[in-house]
Amino acid sequence: MRRALKKFIFKLLGKDPEAIVVTFATGDPELAERMFAEIQALEPGRRHFLVKPGEFQTDSAIRIYRQLRKRFLKYRIGLAPVLLGRDSRYRALRLAAFLCAPTKILAYNQRFERHHLRLSSVIASLLFVNGVPFDRIFLRPKWLVPWKKDRSVYPSKVQEIAGRPMWPRRRRIAVVSPYFPFPLAHGGAVRIFNLLREMGGEFDIFLFVFSDGETAADLRPVLDLCARVVLVGKPRYREPRWSTLSPPEVHEFRSPAMLRSLARIRAEYKIEAVQMEYAMLAPYAGDVLVEHDVTFALYRQIRDRSPGIAQRWDYWRWLWLEKTWIRRYRKVVVMSEQDRALLARPNVAVIPNGVDLDRFIPQIERPGQRLLFIGSFRHFPNIVAYRFFVDQIWPILREKSAGITLTVIAGPEPLLYWRAHTGLASIPRDDRIRLLEFVSDVRPLYVETNLAIVPTLESAGTNLKVLEAMAMDRAVVSTSSGCAGLGLEHGGNVWIADQPGDFASAIKTLLEDGDLRQRIADGGRVHAERKFGWRQIGARQRALLREMMPQRVHIRPATENDVPEITAIQQTAPESTQWLSRDYLTFDCQVALLDRRIAGFLVSRSVADKEREILNIAVHPDFRRLHIATELLRAELSRHPGVHFLEVRESNAAAQRLYEGLGFQAVGERPAYYENPTETGIVMRILS
Numbered sequence: 001m002r003r004a005l006k007k008f009i010f011k012l013l014g015k016d017p018e019a020i021v022v023t024f025a026t027g028d029p030e031l032a033e034r035m036f037a038e039i040q041a042l043e044p045g046r047r048h049f050l051v052k053p054g055e056f057q058t059d060s061a062i063r064i065y066r067q068l069r070k071r072f073l074k075y076r077i078g079l080a081p082v083l084l085g086r087d088s089r090y091r092a093l094r095l096a097a098f099l100c101a102p103t104k105i106l107a108y109n110q111r112f113e114r115h116h117l118r119l120s121s122v123i124a125s126l127l128f129v130n131g132v133p134f135d136r137i138f139l140r141p142k143w144l145v146p147w148k149k150d151r152s153v154y155p156s157k158v159q160e161i162a163g164r165p166m167w168p169r170r171r172r173i174a175v176v177s178p179y180f181p182f183p184l185a186h187g188g189a190v191r192i193f194n195l196l197r198e199m200g201g202e203f204d205i206f207l208f209v210f211s212d213g214e215t216a217a218d219l220r221p222v223l224d225l226c227a228r229v230v231l232v233g234k235p236r237y238r239e240p241r242w243s244t245l246s247p248p249e250v251h252e253f254r255s256p257a258m259l260r261s262l263a264r265i266r267a268e269y270k271i272e273a274v275q276m277e278y279a280m281l282a283p284y285a286g287d288v289l290v291e292h293d294v295t296f297a298l299y300r301q302i303r304d305r306s307p308g309i310a311q312r313w314d315y316w317r318w319l320w321l322e323k324t325w326i327r328r329y330r331k332v333v334v335m336s337e338q339d340r341a342l343l344a345r346p347n348v349a350v351i352p353n354g355v356d357l358d359r360f361i362p363q364i365e366r367p368g369q370r371l372l373f374i375g376s377f378r379h380f381p382n383i384v385a386y387r388f389f390v391d392q393i394w395p396i397l398r399e400k401s402a403g404i405t406l407t408v409i410a411g412p413e414p415l416l417y418w419r420a421h422t423g424l425a426s427i428p429r430d431d432r433i434r435l436l437e438f439v440s441d442v443r444p445l446y447v448e449t450n451l452a453i454v455p456t457l458e459s460a461g462t463n464l465k466v467l468e469a470m471a472m473d474r475a476v477v478s479t480s481s482g483c484a485g486l487g488l489e490h491g492g493n494v495w496i497a498d499q500p501g502d503f504a505s506a507i508k509t510l511l512e513d514g515d516l517r518q519r520i521a522d523g524g525r526v527h528a529e530r531k532f533g534w535r536q537i538g539a540r541q542r543a544l545l546r547e548m549m550p551q552r553v554h555i556r557p558a559t560e561n562d563v564p565e566i567t568a569i570q571q572t573a574p575e576s577t578q579w580l581s582r583d584y585l586t587f588d589c590q591v592a593l594l595d596r597r598i599a600g601f602l603v604s605r606s607v608a609d610k611e612r613e614i615l616n617i618a619v620h621p622d623f624r625r626l627h628i629a630t631e632l633l634r635a636e637l638s639r640h641p642g643v644h645f646l647e648v649r650e651s652n653a654a655a656q657r658l659y660e661g662l663g664f665q666a667v668g669e670r671p672a673y674y675e676n677p678t679e680t681g682i683v684m685r686i687l688s
Contacts, residue, residue, distance in 0.1 A: 065096040
């Protein structure tokens with residue numbers, strides 16, 4: 001009876017009583033075809049129509065709507081699947097679909113999640129249209145809906161793994177990171193791993209990280225550097241992003257288990273300094289906060305580029321968080337002088353990003369027109385940079401050169417991060433663009449490239465990929481943002497271009513002019529060697545940590561009573577100068593005391609006004625690798641500002657590295673300077 005009545009009513013209206021499904025291909029064609037196939041499978045008993053944008057010769061949504069009304073005048077639309085997205089080419093057809101069937105819209109996002117848009121769930125529908133993932137559109141803040149069931153989960157599991165043996169005399173520090181620093185899949189991991197290696201020579205390190213499925217192969221390199229690795233389960237945060245005063249990234253890493261583990265181990269092992277990596281961990285309240293980038297500066301760029309309520313809210317939250325916490329830390333580390341000026345606080349120190357100069361070694365460039373872009377899509381500014389390049393720069397280059405190619409290293413799971421940030425189903429491809437995911441060793445790709453590109457629009461901190469390219473002796477074309485904070489000079493050691501046409505022109509010019517390209521590459525390598533080796537940067541990191549700790553080494557002038565111990569120390573160091581110990585008292589002889597024992601000594605003399613010579617320095621074997629020599633040298637340079645010279649055996653590479661780390665430079669040689677055995681002495685100099 002009901003079915004018969006339905007047929008009668010729709011016959012009077014001149015419509016087919018059976019509802020049809022009209023699918024609107026308002027997005028990526030591949031995803032639209034997939035959507036159409038899924039709807040056909042879900043509704044096999046209905047007639048299906050697919051509407052494509054190419055069917056209409058107009059950009060007016062109203063005109064498209066009128067044509068659609070005529071086409072489907074005799075039908076009743078029961079379901080209208082629509083693909084959501086940000087591509088303006090489909091905007092008119094999408095709006096026409098809403099006008100045709102406003103209560104029948106089944107919306108698909110670029111993650112291929114679907115949701116019926118209804119007035120009865122208007123908030124959820126608006127959130128879905130605005131790109132919020134389906135599993136988050138029904139989230140409500142706990143403070144508004146305290147009875148909600150979908151609550152955040154905070155794992156209590158903690159795994160403590162022993163690393164290298166601890167040494168009783170080595171001081172202990174903790175490093176807390178949101179990510180495990182191996183494999184070296186992004187710039188933050190590269191920095192943390194290399195500085196763990198540099199700090200490990202002086203300290204026993206306790207590394208606290210949030211677990212993310214690390215394998216034994218990932219753990220091994222880090223366990224060789226650390227006394228303990230503590231893995232804590234990462235929380236599953238289930239609050240709307242807009243609903244908290246602190247940025248959501250802070251809450252994603254707020255863990256009671258991490259707090260308890262840090263407090264327990266800090267007390268049990270008498271850890272003397274705690275370093276927090278990244279601003280989102282600032283509320284854990286350590287001694288040193290490392291701002292890998294000044295995050296509010298990054299969100300300010302986003303706000304300025306795309307003004308909106310959400311962008312303003314994100315910027316304000318990060319500004320409030322960072323301004324609040326940098327006042328509470330004893331030291332805040334930033335990557336550049338530019339970042340220090342931005343924070344403008346007396347407790348801010350610069351320890352820049354670096355590059356492993358022993359690993360990234362220049363190799364001869366092969367002929368070609370090969371470009372290289374490295375940037376993990378896990379860090380969303382790299383996605384913005386890639387879109388800027390392929391949308392606005394690459395078309396210009398393709399038109400001008402048939403031989404140019406591009407290799408992109410996008411890091412682990414690039415499609416996952418691409419869809420989350422852009423709302424697009426796929427990453428733009430090209431037959432001359434090779435897109436790679438995580439690459440464990442990027443050096444072969446630098447070797448094969450002719451030019452490294454950094455088309456970054458939104459950035460804070462400094463880019464490691466610029467340093468790696470320079471170290472490999474490859475010229476770099478970058479935006480101002482991409483190479484900010486590195487002290488580079490346009491045309492000297494980098495080529496800077498900010499507009500699409502200028503960027504494309506710079507690439508074309510450098511690929512065609514080999515001499516100019518090599519001159520910029522050579523300038524970049526020299527700049528990296530002078531300022532960005534991890535060895536020099538590691539010395540600055542260790543010095544900063546020592547500032548956080550009570551002084552253990554006491555330095556005083558030597559006395560007659562110290563001569564026997566000085567003699568004993570000298571006898572254990574055959575690589576040092578072998579003089580009569582008593583004669584040292586006629587010069588400036590300083591001894592370093594640790595645990596009430598003389599651990600080492602340094603002897604110097606004045607040779608001219610503000611010019612001194614360091615005659616000898618030695619440390620007892622029981623106290624080596626505790627940076628006693630470093631403390632003696634720092635004290636010497638502090639007491640006597642000016643020029644200092646010293647000699648070191650040509651074969652004593654460890655001592656040369658120590659002196660270079662403090663700023664000494666080799667300035668000459670003295671053949672047969674040393675005896676037993678006879679050996680050349682390397683003359684080193686520093687101006688303090």
